[in-house]
Each structure stands twice: as structure tokens, then as C-alpha cells.
Amino acid sequence: xxxxxxxxxxxxxxxxxxxxxxxxxxxxxxxxxxxxxxxxxxxxxxxxxxxxxxxxxxxxxxxxxxxxxxxxxxxxxxxxxxxxxxxxxxxxxxxxxxxxxxxxxxxxxxxxxxxxxxxxxxxxxxxxxxxxxxxxxxxxxxxxxxxxxxxxxxxxxxxxxxxxxxxxxxxxxxxxxxxxxxxxxxxxxxxxxxxxxxxxxxxxxxxxxxxxxxxxxxxxxxxxxxxxxxxxxxxxxxxxxxxxxxxxxxxxxxxxxxxxxxxxxxxxxxxxxxxxxxxxxxxxxxxxxxxxxxxxxxxxxxxxxxxxxxxxxxxxxxxxxxxxxxxxxxxxxxxxxxxxxxxxxxxxxxxxxxxxxxxxxxxxxxxxxxxxxxxxxxxxxxxxxxxxxxxxxxxxxxxxxxxxxxxxxxxxxxxxxxxxxxxxxxxxxxxxxxxxxxxxxxxxxxxxxxxxxxxxxxxxxxxxxxxxxxxxxxxxxxxxxxxxxxxxxxxxxxxxxxxxxxxxxxxxxxxxxxxxxxxxxxxxxxxxxxxxxxxxxxxxxxxxxxxxxxxxxxxxxxxxxxxxxxxxxxxxxxxxxxxxxxxxxxxxxxxxxxxxxxxxxxxxxxxxxxxxxxxxxxxxxxxxxxxxxxxxxxxxxxxxxxxxxxxxxxxxxxxxxxxxxxxxxxxxxxxxxxxxxxxxxxxxxxxxxxxxxxxxxxxxxxxxxxxxxxxxxxxxxxxxxxxxxxxxxxxxxxxxxxxxxxxxxxxxxxxxxxxxxxxxxxxxxxxxxxxxxxxxxxxxxxxxxxxxxxxx
Amino acid sequence: xxxxxxxxxxxxxxxxxxxxxxxxxxxxxxxxxxxxxxxxxxxxxxxxxxxxxxxxxxxxxxxxxxxxxxxxxxxxxxxxxxxxxxxxxxxxxxxxxxxx
Numbered sequence: 001x002x003x004x005x006x007x008x009x010x011x012x013x014x015x016x017x018x019x020x021x022x023x024x025x026x027x028x029x030x031x032x033x034x035x036x037x038x039x040x041x042x043x044x045x046x047x048x049x050x051x052x053x054x055x056x057x058x059x060x061x062x063x064x065x066x067x068x069x070x071x072x073x074x075x076x077x078x079x080x081x082x083x084x085x086x087x088x089x090x091x092x093x094x095x096x097x098x099x100x101x102x103x104x105x106x107x108x109x110x111x112x113x114x115x116x117x118x119x120x121x122x123x124x125x126x127x128x129x130x131x132x133x134x135x136x137x138x139x140x141x142x143x144x145x146x147x148x149x150x151x152x153x154x155x156x157x158x159x160x161x162x163x164x165x166x167x168x169x170x171x172x173x174x175x176x177x178x179x180x181x182x183x184x185x186x187x188x189x190x191x192x193x194x195x196x197x198x199x200x201x202x203x204x205x206x207x208x209x210x211x212x213x214x215x216x217x218x219x220x221x222x223x224x225x226x227x228x229x230x231x232x233x234x235x236x237x238x239x240x241x242x243x244x245x246x247x248x249x250x251x252x253x254x255x256x257x258x259x260x261x262x263x264x265x266x267x268x269x270x271x272x273x274x275x276x277x278x279x280x281x282x283x284x285x286x287x288x289x290x291x292x293x294x295x296x297x298x299x300x301x302x303x304x305x306x307x308x309x310x311x312x313x314x315x316x317x318x319x320x321x322x323x324x325x326x327x328x329x330x331x332x333x334x335x336x337x338x339x340x341x342x343x344x345x346x347x348x349x350x351x352x353x354x355x356x357x358x359x360x361x362x363x364x365x366x367x368x369x370x371x372x373x374x375x376x377x378x379x380x381x382x383x384x385x386x387x388x389x390x391x392x393x394x395x396x397x398x399x400x401x402x403x404x405x406x407x408x409x410x411x412x413x414x415x416x417x418x419x420x421x422x423x424x425x426x427x428x429x430x431x432x433x434x435x436x437x438x439x440x441x442x443x444x445x446x447x448x449x450x451x452x453x454x455x456x457x458x459x460x461x462x463x464x465x466x467x468x469x470x471x472x473x474x475x476x477x478x479x480x481x482x483x484x485x486x487x488x489x490x491x492x493x494x495x496x497x498x499x500x501x502x503x504x505x506x507x508x509x510x511x512x513x514x515x516x517x518x519x520x521x522x523x524x525x526x527x528x529x530x531x532x533x534x535x536x537x538x539x540x541x542x543x544x545x546x547x548x549x550x551x552x553x554x555x556x557x558x559x560x561x562x563x564x565x566x567x568x569x570x571x572x573x574x575x576x577x578x579x580x581x582x583x584x585x586x587x588x589x590x591x592x593x594x595x596x597x598x599x600x601x602x603x604x605x606x607x608x609x610x611x612x613x614x615x616x617x618x619x620x621x622x623x624x625x626x627x628x629x630x631x632x633x634x635x636x637x638x639x640x641x642x643x644x645x646x647x648x649x650x651x652x653x654x655x656x657x658x659x660x661x662x663x664x665x666x667x668x669x670x671x672x673x674x675x676x677x678x679x680x681x682x683x684x685x686x687x688x689x690x691x692x693x694x695x696x697x698x699x700x701x702x703x704x705x706x707x708x709x710x711x712x713x714x715x716x717x718x719x720x721x722x723x724x725x726x727x728x729x730x731x732x733x734x735x736x737x738x739x740x741x742x743x744x745x746x747x748x749x750x751x752x753x754x755x756x757x758x759x760x761x762x763x764x765x766x767x768x769x770x771x772x773x774x775x776x777x778x779x780x781x782x783x784x785x786x787x788x789x790x791x792x
Numbered sequence: 793x794x795x796x797x798x799x800x801x802x803x804x805x806x807x808x809x810x811x812x813x814x815x816x817x818x819x820x821x822x823x824x825x826x827x828x829x830x831x832x833x834x835x836x837x838x839x840x841x842x843x844x845x846x847x848x849x850x851x852x853x854x855x856x857x858x859x860x861x862x863x864x865x866x867x868x869x870x871x872x873x874x875x876x877x878x879x880x881x882x883x884x885x886x887x888x889x890x891x892x
Contacts, residue, residue, distance in 0.1 A: 676891025679815055679823075679884060686811065 009068050009085040015060040016089035016106040019116060020159060020169075022053045024152035027145050034141025046144035047127045050151055054120035060087060061113040069110060072542045084109050084232070084542050088161060095164070099227070107161035107232065111543040114374060114536075115158035115306055118381045122298045123151045125510035129389050130290040132507035133396060137288075143183060147294070150176035154299050158306060163219050163229040166307070170271065171212065173300045178205040180295060181287040200286040207280040211270015218263030221245070222314070225256040235313055242317055257317035264311065265325055268304030273355045274332045274362060279623055281355055285347040289392030292347060297354045297388050298381040305361040305377050309370045312544055319454030322366050326447065329362025330466035335620075337473035341480070342617040345402045346391045349481050353428065354384055356470055360443055363467055367460075369446035370544040371537040375525045376443055378536070379435035382521060383424040386514035390421035393503040393511065394485060399496050404481060408597055409490035413500045416508045418486050420515035425482045427518040429475035429583045432576075435522030440471065441576050442527060448575065471579055475586030483594040491597060529572045702726045702785055703772045714790040717765050724757040725772055736778070742771040762791040799840030806833035820875070820882040824868045831861045 026049030034042045068085035086109035095102040108116070127147060134143050150173055157169025182201030223229055225245075226237035234241070241257040268274070273281035284296050295301070308315055308325060315322055336355035343349045357380050364373025395402055397414055411418040427434035430441065448464040451457070490497055502508065525536035593599050606613040615621065705712055706722040715721050725739055738752040743760060750758060752775070762768060768791060773784045806829055813826025835854045842850025876882050 674891055676888030677885060683815055686815065 009072055009083050011064060011068060011087055013060055013064050013087040013089055013108070015056055015064070016087060016108055016159065017091055018056045019053050019060070019108075019120075020106075020152045020155035022049045022056070022152075023148045023155065025049060027148035027152060029145075030141050030148060031145035034145055037141070039135075039140050042141045042144050043127070043131045046148050047124065047131070049148060050120055050124045050127050053151070053155065054117075054124055057108075057113070057116040057120055060108055061117070065108060065110070065113055069539070069542060073538075076541075076545075084235075086232070088232075090161075100223075102162060102164045102229070104165060105161035105230070106159040106165075108159060109543055110539050110541075111306075111309060111374065112158045114378060114540070116155060118378060119151060119154050119158065119299050122381050122385050122514070123154075123294055125513055126290050126294040126298075126385060126389065129293075129392070129507050129510040130288075132504045133290050133392055134288065139183070143180075143288070146176055146179050146183070147291070150180065150295060150300070154303070157303055161230060161232065163222070163231070166310075167212075167215065167219065170215070170267075170303060170307075173295070173303065174205060174208045174212070174271070177208075177284065177295050177300055178202070180291040181284045183287055183291065197286040200280075200283040204280040204284050207277050208270045211267045211277050214263045215267025215270075218260045218267065221256060221260040221263065225260070231310060234311075238313070238317070241314060255318060257314050258321050261311070261315050261318060261321045262324065264307065264314075265321070265328070268307055268362075269328065270304075271307075272301050272304030272358050272362070274304070274328050274359060275335060278332065278336065278355050279626060282348055282351045282619070285345070285351050289347065289388060289395060292351070293385045293388030293392070296351065297384040301354065301358055302361065302377045302381070305358065305365060305373055308362070308365045309374050309544070312365070312370045315365070316368065319452050321454075322368065323452045323455040323459060324366075326363050326366025326452075326463050329359040329364075329366055330447075330463045330470070331359070332356070333359030333363065333470035334466045334473065335359075337470045337477065338616060339619050340473065340477035342613065343477075344405055346394060346404050346407075346481065346485065347388070347402055349404070349477060350384070350387055350391055353387075353474065353478065356474060357384065357428070359470065360440060360467065363447055363463060364443040367443075367446050367450040367452070367463065369443060369450070371525075371540040372439070372442040372446055374540060375536050376439035378524075379427070379439040379518070379521055382514050383427040383434075383436060383518035386420055386424040386511060386518050387428070389507070389511055389514065390417050390424065393417040393507055394421075396503055396507070397500045398492065399499050401492070401496060404484040405598065406492050406496075407485045407490070408488040408492075409486070410500065411486040414486075414502050416502060416511060420508075420511040421486065422482060423515040424518045425478045427522075428478055429587060430471055430579060431583055431587075432580060433522065434519050435517070437580070438522035438525050438527065441579055442525065444468065444471070444579055445527070445572055445575055449571075468579060468582060472582045472586045475583040476590050479587045479590035480594050483590060484597070488594075488596040527572065527576070529569045703770075703787070705770075705787075705789060714792055715762060717791055718761055718763055720759055720761045722757055722759050723770065723772070725774060736776070738775050738777060740773040740775075742773075744768050744770075746771060748773070762789070765791050767791075796840050796844040799843070800837055803833045803837035803840065806830075806836060818883050818885055820872045820884050820887070821869075823884060824865065824872065827868075828861055828865065831857055 026045050029045050030042055034045075064087055065085065068087075072085045086107055088108075089106045091104040091106070093101065094104040127144070130143065130147065134140060137143060153169045153172025153176060155169070157166055157173060160166035160169055178201045180201075181204050182198040185198045185201075187197060219229060222234070222241070225243055226234055226240040228234060228237065241255070241260075243256050244253045245256045245259045246253055266277075270277040281296060281301065285292055287296070315325065333356045336352045336359065340349050340352040340356065343352060357376070361373045361376050361380070364370070364376055366373075393414065394407065394410060394417060397410070397417075398407065401407075423434070427436040430437045444464060444467055447467055448460050450460060452459050490500075492500070525534050526532045528534065593602050618624075703723055703725045705715070706724060707715060707719065712721070723741060736754065737756075738754055739756055739758070740748050740752050741750045741758055741760070742748045743762070746769070768789045769786050770789050771784060771786045773782065775782045810826045810829030810831075810833060813829065814823055817823050817826060835857055838850040838854050838857075842848060842854075872882055875887060879887065881887075
């Protein structure tokens with residue numbers, strides 16, 4: 001029943017491959033031809049291809065996926081569970097080796113449809129914005145080519161129906177991230193032009209590689225246990241995933257899912273900038289601001305959250321692992337938020353805010369609120385993209401300056417930027433009824449109301465406390481940023497101040513659209529207490545709700561909340577008020593301290609705890625710690641490998657001394673062969689020829705004993721066996737060989753005959769010496785061979 | 793009628809005499825003569841086969857080989873003369889410029 005139901009909810013749709021293909025084609029066009037063509041063509045192709053992907057995605061979701069989803073809900077109402085409603089498309093059989101078979105397959109289910117919408121919609125707006133932001137850049141076509149390549153890779157990531165295709169997209173977005181962070185690799189004005197930008201790109205790439213390595217190991221483990229990497233097939237392999245992974249011995253038995261999930265989580269912390277691999281994201285702000293908005297806020301960094309939500313059935317198998325996911329998220333959320341207090345670069349504040357918000361999403365998926373985590377991903381994409389693009393607009397106006405201490409009072413000169421920025425600040429701070437309030441509150445509520453059997457009873461309270469503290473910090477540093485940038489007196493120098501202007505329409509229009517989304521989209525996911533439909537959760541339900549197969553193991557995997565607590569609406573409303581209050585306190589503290597520039601009391605407070613303040617300002621010196629623990633040892637090892645292994649062992653000893661001696665000796669010996677005496681050469685030639693003639697004229701002298709076509713070493717009495725001479729060389733027919741056999745005593749038992757095979761039955765048990773004679777009657781050459789044969 | 797085997801035996805003997813001459817004689821003129829001997833051994837074998845098969849293909853081939861041998865002798869002798877003019881010797885052991 002399960003299978004028939006599954007197939008009825010799955011349909012093949014050829015629309016799917018157009019979704020990633022269109023931006024990839026745009027990228028190919030712009031990267032190959034863009035330089036030669038005008039800017040009009042370049043941005044038309046770039047924006048057009050993303051817009052087309054958006055339209056195709058919407059058509060596929062609305063006209064093909066929605067009916068399937070509807071069918072799922074009808075089935076669910078009758079108590080049946082019929083798999084996940086999904087559109088699939090298998091482009092071709094990509095890898096086929098042994099029992100490995102990987103399709104280049106795409107899968108559009110409710111989860112990936114949300115991601116496709118976010119990527120193409122927000123991506124399109126950012127493409128439009130970039131037309132204004134990058135208008136004066138030399139490498140216009142290269143920029144849009146990379147941006148399209150990124151969009152295509154990201155779409156491949158979310159649409160892949162197996163982890164390999166997902167990983168191709170995963171690496172593809174990593175490459176594009178690297179390319180775009182170092183986009184201004186030759187930017188002038190420093191001693192080594194653009195060097196910092198290029199090394200920021202390298203840092204992002206290398207840190208991600210560490211995570212990716214763990215990700216690959218996780219995939220290997222899943223494959224070796226379940227024999228497939230297809231996410232649909234994997235859901236039927238719960239038993240295999242629950243199997244024991246026991247290289248550590250039975251005493252330390254853990255399930256495959258726990259180990260594989262932990263490895264995948266490490267991969268996710270790399271891509272989604274969580275502790276311990278978050279260090280690359282702040283540096284990634286070296287890239288152009290639209291890149292920061294698209295890649296390092298709205299889409300790519302959410303890939304880790306998406307992956308956990310996609311593989312929710314793997315993660316749910318281990319409550320301990322789920323606890324780790326949520327705890328990583330909670331600690332990161334608070335940790336990054338506190339760093340945001342002391343940053344002075346407008347983009348760095350937003351970068352740490354992104355890390356912090358990603359932490360929230362990990363809390364969401366870590367407490368089993370997969371829909372909640374993805375909902376926060378969804379709303380975050382809007383308000384954070386809006387914030388970054390707003391910051392870009394500010395930087396644009398400030399002639400490239402990014403230090404908020406030199407800003408202030410921009411609200412009058414940049415009205416549209418100011419309003420959209422303010423709306424997004426309110427949204428991210430979680431003020432009712434803006435979108436951040438709903439998504440963040442859903443996560444907070446689920447964090448507190450979900451017990452985790454893998455951890456102690458204190459666990460939900462700890463996660464909730466960390467998340468709530470992070471919420472306070474978020475409200476504080478965001479409004480610190482807002483007040484320092486837009487309110488008070490302008491602190492810029494005369495020249496910059498003279499130059500401040502509102503950005504062109506193609507930059508402000510995306511801001512307005514995103515701000516509307518940031519304000520209103522929370523209404524898609526109303527909390528349960530209102531008894532109004534939560535469209536977002538309903539839409540994702542088929543993906544995160546498990547079938548009976550998994551439900552059987554559910555007491556192990558689903559973090560179950562204490563019944564009374566989970567049902568208590570009063571508590572839910574109370575918690576909402578608490579988080580609202582906390583956010584408002586943060587905002588008012590920021591207002592009182594930063595309304596008119598940095599107030600003197602800030603200086604007194606930081607002086608009072610100057611050690612701690614410096615630690616926070618230096619980002620807890622994590623970079624320095626990693627430099628000491630990881631980078632320096634690697635560099636020392638590299639230095640050793642270069643100076644000792646490469647230069648001395650290989651270049652000097654192996655190549656110059658040993659290799660020189662070998663070539664010299666061999667050469668000195670072999671040159672004697674080439675002595676110029678043609679007669680000696682001829683001797684070699686004739687000798688070789690004679691050898692060839694000798695070998696090819698030898699009659700075959702080996703034979704085999706066959707019984708019913710099989711080679712045997714012994715035979716039963718009376719059993720007929722075939723004796724057959726083996727015939728090396730060619731032209732056997734023309735050689736007209738003759739064969740004669742003797743079966744025991746050495747006297748020939750058969751006459752000379754032209755057939756190489758003969759049949760004979762040995763009647764008495766014992767050992768026989770079988771003898772084959774071969775002759776070539778034309779040359780009178782003969783050969784013979786004897787073999788022992790046992791008859792028993 | 794003389795058996796073909798005898799003709800082939802003669803051919804074989806001539807061929808190996810020629811081969812030995814090519815391999816061991818020092819005088820370039822003798823070496824060339826030995827090469828001619830090997831060619832003629834082949835001619836004898838071809839005539840023997842031609843007679844045994846009763847057709848003339850082998851005989852036709854022999855004429856080609858005779859013509860080829862004449863041309864080869866002319867070129868070879870010219871080379872030997874040229875070598876003798878520059879090096880005052882036709883000893884092949886001493887003509888080893890193309891070495892190492």
C-alpha cells in the first residue's frame with residue numbers, strides 16, 4: 001500500500017530541469033560572450049534568466065505540485081500516509097559503477113519549492129539591485145556571470161534528489177562564493193592591491209573545505225549502510241540507518257544515523273557559518289554588497305539548514321544528535337550576537353547578525369521544528385537581504401565608507417533606504433506583527449516546549465535561555481546600527497557629506513519589495529494559539545511529517561514535550577509577551593545610548609570592563625586562536641615539506657644524486673650497444689628473427705582434460721572424458737598438425753589423427769600417465785607432453 | 793623430376809652462406825656480394841615454388857628481384873667507392889661513424 005500510494009503522489013515533470021538550467025545558461029552566456037556585448041545585454045540575460053527560473057518554479061509548484069500536495073492532505077485526513085508529494089525528473093544516469101548508481105535527478109517537493117522561491121525571487125531582486133550597484137564596475141559581465149552561476153548551483157543544491165547532486169550544488173555555490181568574495185581581487189589603494197579581498201575568498205573556501213570533508217565522510221557512511229544516497233529511497237532505509245556503527249567496539253555503540261548526522265552537521269556548520277566554522281563569514285564581507293545579500297545572507301548560508309531539514313528523518317533517529325544541532329545553533333546565536341555589540345563596520349554587524357540568525361534556524365531544526373526553522377530561513381531571507389541591500393545603498397551614498405561611527409543622520413537624505421532599513425530592523429528584532437516576530441517566536445516556543453530524551457530535563461530551558469538572550473542582543477545591536485547610521489547628526493567629513501544622495505530606482509525598488517516581504521510574510525505562519533491557518537507549516541507538513549514506518553521508532557526519535565506544557569496556550573502567549581518585552585528593552589537601551597551618536601555613558605561602560613570589551617571587539621580572538629592552533633602548525637608543516645622533503649629529499653637526493661647516478665650508469669652501459677658496427681646490429685636482428693621462427697613453429701605440447709566441458713583433475717572410473725590439445729599461435733589449420741595419444745603405458749593407443757581432441761573412458765581406478773604426441777608432417781617436427789591423471 | 797624439397801634445401805644453404813658472409817666478413821665488397829647471394833637464394837626458392845605450382849608468378853617476381861639487385865649493387869658499389877675515397881679503407885669494422 002505504501003508503494004502504490006507513494007507513486008500516486010509522485011509525478012514526472014520536465015519543467016524541473018529548466019529551473020537550474022536557465023541561470024546556468026545565463027552564466028555561460030555572460031562569462032563567455034558578456035565582455036564583448038553591451039551592459040544592456042548582460043543584465044537583460046542575467047535578470048531575465050533568473051526571472052524565467054522564478055516563473056518556471058512557480059508554474060511547476062502551482063500547477064503540478066499543488067494538486068499532489070492537496071491529494072496528500074486528503075489522504076492524511078483519512079489516516080493514510082502516502083509518502084511525500086513531489087515532482088521528479090531524472091535527467092540521465094550519471095555515475096554507474098558496480099552497485100553504485102547515481103542519477104542526475106531533480107526533486108521538487110514542498111520544501112524545495114520554498115527554497116526555489118526564495119532563491120529565485122530574492123535572487124531576482126538582488127540581480128536588479130546589482131544593475132545599479134555595479135553600474136560603474138569594469139567587470140560587469142563577469143559579476144553577473146558569477147551571480148547567475150551561483151543561482152544555478154544553488155537551485156541544483158535544493159533540487160537534487162540525491163546527496164551527490166546536492167553536493168555538486170553545495171560545492172558549486174562554494175566556488176561562486178569564493179569567486180565573488182574575491183571579486184575585487186585587484187582593487188587599488190593598498191600596498192598589495194586587493195590582497196585582503198583575495199585572501200578573504202581563500203579563507204572562505206578553505207574553511208568550507210573542512211566542513212565539506214566531513215560532509216563527504218557522512219555521505220560515505222550513509223551509502224555504506226543504506227546502499228543509496230537518494231533522499232526518497234533513504235526514507236525507506238530507517239532500519240539500516242538505525243544500525244550500529246561499531247568501529248569503536250560494542251561498548252561505544254552508536255547508530256549509523258548519529259555518526260553520519262554528526263558528520264553532515266559539521267559540513268553544515270561550515271556552509272552555514274556556525275560554531276566552530278563560522279570564521280569565514282565576517283571576512284566574506286569583502287565581496288560586493290549584493291553578493292553579501294544574496295550569498296552570505298539570504299541563500300547559500302542557509303544550505304546547511306536546508307540540508308538538515310531535507311534529511312530530517314536521519315537526524316531524528318538520534319535525539320542526542322538533535323540536541324547537538326540545537327545547542328550549536330543556540331550557542332552560535334548568542335555568541336555571534338554579542339560580537340555584534342562592538343562592531344563598527346556596517347556590513348560586519350550584519351554579518352554577525354546573519355550568523356546569529358542562522359543559529360536560530362539551527363535551534364529550530366534541532367528541536368524538531370523543521371517547518372519553523374525553514375520559516376525563519378524564509379523570513380530571514382527577506383529582511384536580511386533588505387538590510388544588506390540597504391547597507392549597500394548607504395555605502396553607495398557614503399562614497400564607499402563603511403564605518404558607522406562616521407555616519408549618522410542619513411534618514412533625511414536617504415528616505416527610502418531609511419524606511420526599508422527600519423522596517424527590516426523591526427522585523428529582525430521580532431516586533432509584532434512583522435515577520436521576524438512570528439518565525440522567531442515559533443522557534444523560541446518550540447525550543448522551550450520540546451523535551452529531548454537524549455539530554456537532561458534542563459536542556460529545553462538552556463536552549464530557550466540562550467535563544468532569548470540572543471533575541472535581546474539582536475534587538476540591541478540592530479538598533480544600535482540603525483540609530484548610529486540614520487539618526488542623530490551626520491558625522492561624515494565635508495566632502496563625503498556633500499556627496500550623499502539617494503540611490504537610483506533600480507536599487508531602491510528591490511528594497512521596497514523586500515521590506516514589504518519583511519513586514520508581511522510572517523502572516524503565512526501564524527502561531528497555533530491564534531487558531532488561524534498556518535499556511536507555511538501546512539505546506540511543509542508532508543516533508544516533515546513521518547509515515548508509519550518511521551513513526552514506529554518515534555518514541556526513540558521524536559523529542560516529545562511534556563503534554564501539559566505543549567498544550568498550554570496561556571504559556572505560549574506569555575512567552576510571546578516575554579520575547580516582545582525583551583526585544584523592546586533592547587531597542588530602548590540602544591535608543592538611549594546611541595540616539596545622538598555614541599553617548600558618553602557608552603565610553604564609561606566600556607572603560608569599566610575594558611578587558612572584556614576589547615575581547616568582544618576583537619571577536620573573542622577566535623581568528624587568533626585558530627591561527628595558533630591550526631594555521632601555524634599547517635604552515636610549519638608546509639615549510640618542513642618544502643624545505644626538507646621537497647628541496648633536500650626529492651630535489652637533491654632523489655633527483656640529483658640518485659636519479660643522476662642511475663641515468664648516468666644506465667646510459668654509460670647502454671651506449672656500448674650502439675657502437676656503429678652494422679654487422680653487430682644484424683647479429684641481433686637475425687638472432688631475434690630466429691627466435692620468433694623457432695617459437696612459432698613449435699607444435700603445441702600441452703593438453704587439458706575436460707569432463708562435460710569443465711576442466712577436471714580427476715575422473716571417475718568409466719566416465720568419458722575429452723582430452724584436448726591446446727593450440728598456441730595462429731594458422732593452426734594451415735599447419736596440419738597430427739596428434740597421437742597414449743593412455744597409460746607409453747605405447748600409442750590411437751593412430752595419428754588431425755583432430756586435437758579425443759574421447760576416452762578410463763575403466764580401472766588408479767593413476768595414469770597420459771601422453772600426447774604432436775607432429776608436423778611437413779617439417780617432421782615432433783613434441784610430446786605427459787600428465788598424471790587420477791581415476792577414482 | 794627433382795623434388796621441390798631439394799630446391800628449397802639449395803636455397804636454404806645459399807641463404808645461410810650469404811647471411812654468414814654479411815655477418816662476419818670485414819670487406820664491404822664481400823658483404824655486398826653476400827647480400828647478392830641471399831637475394832639469389834630467394835630467387836632459387838621462388839623458381840622452385842613456381843615449378844611446383846606450375847604457374848609463372850614466381851618467375852615474374854624473380855625478374856623484379858634481379859632488376860632490384862642490379863640497382864642495389866650500383867648504389868651500394870657507389871657508396872663503397874665514396875667511402876674508400878674519404879677513408880682509404882673498405883673494412884666495415886672501421887666504418888663506425890654512426891655510433892653512440
